[in-house]
Amino acid sequence: MWPAFLVGVGAAFLLQGCLGSSSSTHSLRYFYTGVSEPGQGLPWFIRVGYVDDQLFVHYDSNTRRAQPRVPWIKKVEKDDAQYWDRQSQILQAWEQTFRVNVENVRNFYNQSKGFHTVQRMCGCELRGDGTKGGYSQYGYDGRDYLAFDKETLTWTAADVSAQNTKRKWVADRADNQYRKYYLEEICIEYLRRFLDYGNETLLRTERPVVKVTSQAEHDSMETLVCRAHGFYPKAIETTWRRDGEVMEHKTFRRDVAPNSDGTYHAWLSIKVDPKDRDLYRCHVEHDSLLEPLDVAWEETGASNLGLIVGCVVGAAFALLVAGILGIYFYKKRQGGYKAASTKDQNSDSSGSNPAI
Numbered sequence: 001m002w003p004a005f006l007v008g009v010g011a012a013f014l015l016q017g018c019l020g021s022s023s024s025t026h027s028l029r030y031f032y033t034g035v036s037e038p039g040q041g042l043p044w045f046i047r048v049g050y051v052d053d054q055l056f057v058h059y060d061s062n063t064r065r066a067q068p069r070v071p072w073i074k075k076v077e078k079d080d081a082q083y084w085d086r087q088s089q090i091l092q093a094w095e096q097t098f099r100v101n102v103e104n105v106r107n108f109y110n111q112s113k114g115f116h117t118v119q120r121m122c123g124c125e126l127r128g129d130g131t132k133g134g135y136s137q138y139g140y141d142g143r144d145y146l147a148f149d150k151e152t153l154t155w156t157a158a159d160v161s162a163q164n165t166k167r168k169w170v171a172d173r174a175d176n177q178y179r180k181y182y183l184e185e186i187c188i189e190y191l192r193r194f195l196d197y198g199n200e201t202l203l204r205t206e207r208p209v210v211k212v213t214s215q216a217e218h219d220s221m222e223t224l225v226c227r228a229h230g231f232y233p234k235a236i237e238t239t240w241r242r243d244g245e246v247m248e249h250k251t252f253r254r255d256v257a258p259n260s261d262g263t264y265h266a267w268l269s270i271k272v273d274p275k276d277r278d279l280y281r282c283h284v285e286h287d288s289l290l291e292p293l294d295v296a297w298e299e300t301g302a303s304n305l306g307l308i309v310g311c312v313v314g315a316a317f318a319l320l321v322a323g324i325l326g327i328y329f330y331k332k333r334q335g336g337y338k339a340a341s342t343k344d345q346n347s348d349s350s351g352s353n354p355a356i
């Protein structure tokens, strides 16, 4: 359930999964990671922020500065000249907290040495229907540790060790109230502001190009492959239909994956009897389309070179990001926020951030 970690050469940061967002749903998410044994270019503390699928801010214990990762976030300086300085200070405090966190949790589990990670995910979501979501949670070594429940203002401990932290944190009602307020108000306010700054990329829509190809199989059957390419946002509905009937149980689908240019591609196949081939349609629904697309196989001989190049470039890009971060986050839509008491409203938590 938690971001899994691969450290060292070849570590990869998987963009899909972690970063998915449905068409009219938008999210602001922060990921904190503290490790017990840094090395191989991996700093011992990293904090990254995303709006939807865009990494927009990065902090680590090497630079000790919050730094912009997309052009649009620089607009924040016009509204708030001290933004980067204040974020850096807040994150320097979190860095110290995470030093203690790693130490404390390791002791709770009676572990003396070795590589261990403490992670925190927090964020909020604004859905198309106007509803909101917020979460804050911690993980240890890739497993759940502690999660905040903002409705009841309590924490859920995953095991006996996490009870140690829970006992500490449940007691401070004011802190928990602030966490809830952060998730429901401040975070959403910042999400709206960031969507406004980044509207040219975050609110754009790009139409998928859909192609159906076929491959012969040994058993005189054939496989129809549908590729939808170059769309944004990531959320897309794709199905194979035979005479209008959805053939979900026979469909084989890959995860929607990113291209290097910030768009996405989707892939799904189905095994069919060649004589029934003309009954099949690849059905695609996406925000950019007024009407769904229904695409049949066509004998073209058109090559898929463009797509292949796009995928290769996309994979290279993912590896590059991987090399930089050396982290492999796993998807989890809901997480948590352990904000802190502060009078100062920040896009990220600030003020007291008690250790685990």
Ligand SMILES: *[C@@H]1O[C@H](CO)[C@@H](O)[C@H](O)[C@H]1NC(C)=O
Pocket (backbone or CB within 6 Å): 108, 109, 110, 160, 161
């Ligand atoms: C750690 O050791 C203490 C003392 O020996 C023991 O009471 C506790 O249950 C241990 N905790 C875990 C998670 O193993």
Ligand SMILES: *[C@@H]1O[C@H](CO)[C@@H](O)[C@H](O)[C@H]1NC(C)=O
Pocket (backbone or CB within 6 Å): 199, 200, 201, 203, 204
């Ligand atoms: C983004 O916002 C600016 C200023 O409000 C507006 O002029 C522009 O049309 C918007 N672009 C998109 C793609 O929404």
